[in-house]
Amino acid sequence: MPTLILVRHGQSQWNLENRFTGWWDVDLTEQGVAEAFAAGELLAEKGLLPTVAFTSLQTRAIKTLHLALEACGRLWIPETKDWHLNERHYGGLTGLDKQETRDRHGEEQVHVWRRSFDVPPPELESGSEFDLASDARYAGIPVPRTESLKLTIERVLPYWESAIRPQLEAGETVLVSAHGNSLRALVKHLSGISDADIASLEIPTGQPIVYDFDERLVPGERRYLKDI
Ligand SMILES: O=C(O)[C@@H](CO)OP(=O)(O)O
Numbered sequence: 001m002p003t004l005i006l007v008r009h010g011q012s013q014w015n016l017e018n019r020f021t022g023w024w025d026v027d028l029t030e031q032g033v034a035e036a037f038a039a040g041e042l043l044a045e046k047g048l049l050p051t052v053a054f055t056s057l058q059t060r061a062i063k064t065l066h067l068a069l070e071a072c073g074r075l076w077i078p079e080t081k082d083w084h085l086n087e088r089h090y091g092g093l094t095g096l097d098k099q100e101t102r103d104r105h106g107e108e109q110v111h112v113w114r115r116s117f118d119v120p121p122p123e124l125e126s127g128s129e130f131d132l133a134s135d136a137r138y139a140g141i142p143v144p145r146t147e148s149l150k151l152t153i154e155r156v157l158p159y160w161e162s163a164i165r166p167q168l169e170a171g172e173t174v175l176v177s178a179h180g181n182s183l184r185a186l187v188k189h190l191s192g193i194s195d196a197d198i199a200s201l202e203i204p205t206g207q208p209i210v211y212d213f214d215e216r217l218v219p220g221e222r223r224y225l226k227d228i
Contacts, residue, residue, distance in 0.1 A: 002168040002213040004190075005043070005050060005175045005225070006183050009064040010035035010206040018098045020121075022090030023143070024130055025059050035206025036064040040071025042208060042225055043175075050175035052078055052167045056085040056182065057137050064206070065177035083141050084159035087179035091146025092122035094130040117195040120148040149181060149188075149198065156185040168213055183209075190219045 010032030
């Protein structure tokens with residue numbers, strides 16, 4: 001049975017510092033490393049061994065993938081890194097402290113920027129210290145200036161259709177190591193969650209989520225591996 005495993009990266013340095021991160025490349029904390037390794041140990045314990053993997057171009061997701069694969073003895077499987085799985089771009093909020101931003105703009109406005117379906121944060125100014133346009137890893141890639149969840153879905157879903165879904169069609173057990181909002185985009189699609197209800201869906205770090213697919217490639221229920 002084709003199976004999809006989604007895992008959000010372990011705790012990052014800016015998760016810990018409570019800063020808006022998006023496309024900015026921050027590393028895992030010590031706790032994040034432990035969460036990623038534990039995710040792989042859980043895969044091994046449950047006998048759910050990935051055969052193909054996908055991740056973003058961001059260190060926290062790549063390292064999470066590698067730590068999890070190491071823990072379950074699967075570092076050797078094919079893996080693809082692609083910007084379409086990157087975190088949602090946080091625009092001009094990138095780098096700001098989430099609490100200070102609430103104090104300045106109000107709780108409600110920050111909630112809209114963080115969780116509304118289609119309201120993007122203000123655009124990142126060009127020349128900002130967080131501008132990644134000249135980062136070598138994004139050569140030839142249209143780096144966004146900001147993204148809502150809707151805009152994130154518009155780049156995650158075509159990648160799902162063209163790259164990830166075909167691996168499930170081929171019967172693989174696919175592991176995707178990505179980010180809070182690129183995974184919310186996938187889960188919204190796979191679990192048929194409405195634009196309104198997706199606002200309250202949070203994805204915890206380092207906690208594998210599993211979808212089994214039937215022979216017509218219809219996904220079953222979304223389950224946390226720890227509960228299976
Ligand atoms: O800062 C970010 O990029 C994301 C994920 O950590 O935060 P949020 O929870 O606001 O989507």
